[in-house]
Amino acid sequence: MLQIKVSVLVNKVNAFLSSHVKLDQALVSGELSNVKYINGHCYFDLKDDQGQLSCTLWKSNAAKLGFTLEDGMAVLVHGKLTVYEKRGQLQLSVDYVQRDGIGALAIELEKRRQYFEKLGYFNPTIKKPRPQEINRIGVVTGRTTAALQDVLKTVRNRWPMLRVHLFEAPVQGVDAPAKIVKALQQADQAGMDAILLVRGGGSFEDRFCFNDPAIVEALHVMKTYTVTGIGHEVDSSLADFTADHYAFTPTAAAQWVTPDQYEVRQTLQSFEQQLKKAVTHHFETNAQRLMYLQSNPLLANPLEFVQTRKNKLNFLSVQLLNLSQQRFVALRSVVQTNRNELEKEIRQIQNTNEKRVQSLHNRLLLHSPLNDIQMQKAHLLAMDQNMIRSCQYIQSSAKAKLDSYQQLMDSLNPQQVLKRGYSIVTLNGRAIKQATDLTLQDQIEIQFDQGHATASVLSVDQDQNHE
Numbered sequence: 001m002l003q004i005k006v007s008v009l010v011n012k013v014n015a016f017l018s019s020h021v022k023l024d025q026a027l028v029s030g031e032l033s034n035v036k037y038i039n040g041h042c043y044f045d046l047k048d049d050q051g052q053l054s055c056t057l058w059k060s061n062a063a064k065l066g067f068t069l070e071d072g073m074a075v076l077v078h079g080k081l082t083v084y085e086k087r088g089q090l091q092l093s094v095d096y097v098q099r100d101g102i103g104a105l106a107i108e109l110e111k112r113r114q115y116f117e118k119l120g121y122f123n124p125t126i127k128k129p130r131p132q133e134i135n136r137i138g139v140v141t142g143r144t145t146a147a148l149q150d151v152l153k154t155v156r157n158r159w160p161m162l163r164v165h166l167f168e169a170p171v172q173g174v175d176a177p178a179k180i181v182k183a184l185q186q187a188d189q190a191g192m193d194a195i196l197l198v199r200g201g202g203s204f205e206d207r208f209c210f211n212d213p214a215i216v217e218a219l220h221v222m223k224t225y226t227v228t229g230i231g232h233e234v235d236s237s238l239a240d241f242t243a244d245h246y247a248f249t250p251t252a253a254a255q256w257v258t259p260d261q262y263e264v265r266q267t268l269q270s271f272e273q274q275l276k277k278a279v280t281h282h283f284e285t286n287a288q289r290l291m292y293l294q295s296n297p298l299l300a301n302p303l304e305f306v307q308t309r310k311n312k313l314n315f316l317s318v319q320l321l322n323l324s325q326q327r328f329v330a331l332r333s334v335v336q337t338n339r340n341e342l343e344k345e346i347r348q349i350q351n352t353n354e355k356r357v358q359s360l361h362n363r364l365l366l367h368s369p370l371n372d373i374q375m376q377k378a379h380l381l382a383m384d385q386n387m388i389r390s391c392q393y394i395q396s397s398a399k400a401k402l403d404s405y406q407q408l409m410d411s412l413n414p415q416q417v418l419k420r421g422y423s424i425v426t427l428n429g430r431a432i433k434q435a436t437d438l439t440l441q442d443q444i445e446i447q448f449d450q451g452h453a454t455a456s457v458l459s460v461d462q463d464q465n466h467e
Helices: 006-020 102-117 145-158 177-187 205-213 211-222 238-242 252-255 260-293 302-366 368-410 412-420
Strands: 028-038 041-047 054-057 073-084 088-102 136-141 163-168 194-199 223-232 246-249 425-427 444-448 453-454
Touching: 006 453, 028 054, 054 073, 073 444, 088 412, 102 205, 102 211, 102 238, 136 145, 136 412, 145 163, 145 194, 177 205, 177 211, 194 205, 194 252, 205 211, 205 223, 205 238, 211 238, 223 238, 223 252, 246 425, 246 453
Parallel strands: 054 088, 136 163, 136 194, 194 223, 223 246
Antiparallel strands: 028 041, 028 073, 041 054, 073 088, 425 444, 444 453
């Protein structure tokens, strides 16, 4: 049986691909995933619903694109299909890339982002502040993940007395969102000071579970302070936007919730030096003050100083008492003098007012209005009688005039004429004044004093002198 080396076989496959698979006139469509830039070269996977292909875009071609490739971007690529010899891996060496819209996952992510942003879930004003003291943290991640090891290592190096509790949950896959939500809820009820949701990088698809609406809702209602550290600085998930603090990596998340023991130690040492300096200064200041007080002659014999002060106080008390008595006698004399003068002035004012009141009383009696009132009363009575007589005269005249008008109206009343035997003839509601207004067979109405009648014209006599 023929033996062949692996490298030879790979070379044959490459030769077959070069000769039989022609892509010169073809553009391969797909969605970018797991994009990485290393030293200017770009490595990524091109995939669709049914397949996936590793791709390499060398630095010279990457510089010509004019845009940066990102996970989820839909593209059309041109290149040459080869086999990477060291791994025996089929790959596409890309020399040209153009955008072909946004990938399905990217579209779904943008739709969810806009929805939760309208609800206000990402508003910085609703974020909880970092607790002043953090002694217990809960870590939501997989038990065997590198993210957990990064967190534990960071805690050991920075603040080893911090207690870390793992709430295990897968960080990728279809069932990851539901288990992450359950772990978050358990951590929230466990009385932690802070909760870290972490994962150590991965492709856009692997990290897409952190955009699940259930995780966003769970983080939004958490009572405990939450921090996310999910992989990459340039790739932010909806969980990052919703958490109280967004750290770029698991290490950064652990650093955020832990103080650095070396920095704390330096701070404490600085405080210790400041305290020693303050105590020394205080001691030296008080020692100098004590020496000054001890050298004061007054403190050498305090009883003598007190007795001297007491004698001076007694002397001042006696002087104050004498001055008070003298002042009281003088004030009493002044008060008595003012009182006598005030009583004299009051009596004078009272006599003057009494005389003035009597004078006004006498003048009032001389000019009493009673006589004028009697005269005006008699004058008003006479005017009242005249007014009554005038009213009676006017009433009689008006009545006579009214009776005259009544008689005139009665004489002109047609009803009075009818009572004397006359009647009124009308045709179609119009009064007939002469026979020439009628024709034969006209139906006329005759109005009497009592009732009316309808008649037919049988003849018309036009004689003007006929009575």
